Amino acid sequence: MSPPIPEIAPLIALPWIVRLRYGLAAAVAVLVGAAQLLLDIELPWIPMLALAGVIAASNLLLQRGVRVPALSNSSRVALAFVLDLLCLTGLLMLSGGPSNPFSLLYLVHITLSATILTKRWTWFLGILATLCFGLLFLVYRPVPALEMHGHHQGWSLHLAGMWAAFAVAAFLVALFSGKISELIRVHEESLHAIQSELARKDRLASLVTLAAGAAHELGTPLGTIAVVAKDLEHYATQYTxxxxxxxxxxxxxAEVDRCQAILAEMSLRGAEPVGEAPARTTAAGLLRDLGGGERVSVEFDSGAREAPLLVPCRAIRQAVSALIKNGLEASEPRGRVRLTVKRRDRQLSIEIADHGHGMSADELRRVGEPFFTTKPPGQGMGLGVFLVRALAERVGASLTYTSTPGTGTTATLRLQLAEGEVHAGARS
Known part of the structure; x- marks a missing residue:
């Protein structure tokens, strides 16, 4: 499986967020001083500067990259925004509440969160900002110079309208900015998927080249072994x-001849990038003579035996045989492997279940990686499942694994059914 995409957006935006928060703390200090000295507005400057100091101190930790192991970059930025909203609420409560025009700064954090954070964090911050803004109508220190609406008994209709307008604005910003951000993330995921696919194809091409080269290099020593074995046979027959x-x-x-035949086939495959042409067949025709003897039981669900397929028969048959071989090797010496064929809608599922030791969650995540194997050292290179998965992706199929440790593992190969039925003469 592909690794998760790194949290690039919060990491890129972090320097700008640090500057914004330092600017917010400095702006609080400047505005408090200007209100006291230039406008002659009495403000509780000590608690207000203390709140600005909280923002600056937390920003210093954020800038230095002080990490909490359980928190991701996205969560660290989001928690910094939560602290900003709470400190901003405290500052506004001490300086006029909803009549303070700087209450619109709430929208800055919502917009930033919609751009760089996940949708869940965006909605959380939007709801928190709306609640904090509503709290200003109930708890705040009036500033006569900022009072534009007069005092009324109970709720002011104008202030209630401002709250409603703020809630609508927060909703629209979260909705549209969040949608744009989501589209950007989908684009990043598609690019990551393409990069992963190209990397897999590069590894497969390297393996094909390696196989062709090995077939060429091993030809000479195998020929030598064959000549020596023939001379030794002649000596044993005529003299001793x-x-x-x-x-x-x-x-x-005989074994040398077998090795030479395998290497010749490997060399030919390496020289044919197009591969085997698809042919029409049935599920029963495809799975004929898979090997495994009595240790392999084959079961067809209703309608699966005559399911039409258009696939490279030899390659798929070899892939299924490789999965059966893995199941037999994972089982006890006399253990059995069950092959079940199911027809579901427009797919044919081939399930190979063994009763071995199973795989852990970490092994399941890594199964299919080149050179990864759960077999003991010297009993496998870890290329079988990788090649089967590469073949499945090439022909539009899929390979998945499920496993329970101590019970066994099931490999499921899903093939797309062909249109129409297969004639009796085309079931090879």
């Missing part, structure tokens, strides 16, 4: 009359 030695030599030559 050792039938056992002659039989061993014939076995060596």
């Amino acid at each position: 009359r050792d039938a056992s030695l002659a039989e061993d030599c014939r076995l060596i030559r």
Whole structure:
């Protein structure tokens, strides 16, 4: 599976957020001083400067990258915004409440959160800002110079309208900015998926090149072994009359011939990038003669046996055989593997279930990576599942794994069904 996309947006925006918060703290100090000295407005400057100091102190921690292991970059920025909203509410309560024109600063944090944070954090900050703004109507220190609406018994209709307008504005900013931000994230995810796909294809191309090169390089030593085995067989037959030695030599030559045939096929595959052409067949025809003997039981659901397919038959058959081989190796020496074929809508599911030790959650996440294997050292290179998954992606199929530790593992290969039915002569 692909790794999660890093939280790039909060990381990129962090320097600007630090500057904004320092600017907010400095602006509070300047405005308090200007109100006292130039406008002759009495304000509780000590608690207001204390709130500005809280913003500056928390900003220093944010700038230095003081990390809490349980918090991501997105959560750290979001918590800084929460603190800003609470401090801004306290400052406005001490300086006129809703009549203070700087109450519109609430929208800055909502807009920033919609741009760089997740949708959940954006809605949370929007609701928090709306509640804090509403609290200003109930608890605040009046400033006569800022009172524009006069005093009334109970609620002021104008102030209630301002609150409603603020709530609507917060909703629209969160909605549209959040949608744009979501589209940007979808674009980033698609780019990451394309990069991952290109990386997988590069690894597959490297493996094909490696296989072709290995087939070429191993040809000479295998030929030498075959010649020596033939000479040794001749010696055992004509001179020593050792039938056992002659039989061993014939076995060596047979295995060398088998290796040479496999290497020749590998070399041909490496020279043919297009691969095997798809052919029409049925599920029963595709899964004929898979091997495994009595240790493999094959079951077809109703309607699955004659399900029409248009696939590269030899490649898919080899892929299923590789999955069966993995299941047999994961099981006990006499353990069985169950192959179940199911037809669901426009898909054919081929499930290979073993009764081995199973895989942990971490192993399930890594299964399919090249050179990753759960087999003991020396018993596998970790390329089988990777190649099967690469083949499945190339033909429009999918390969998934489910497992319970201590119970077993199930590999599911899903193939798309072909249109129409398959004629009797095309079921190879």
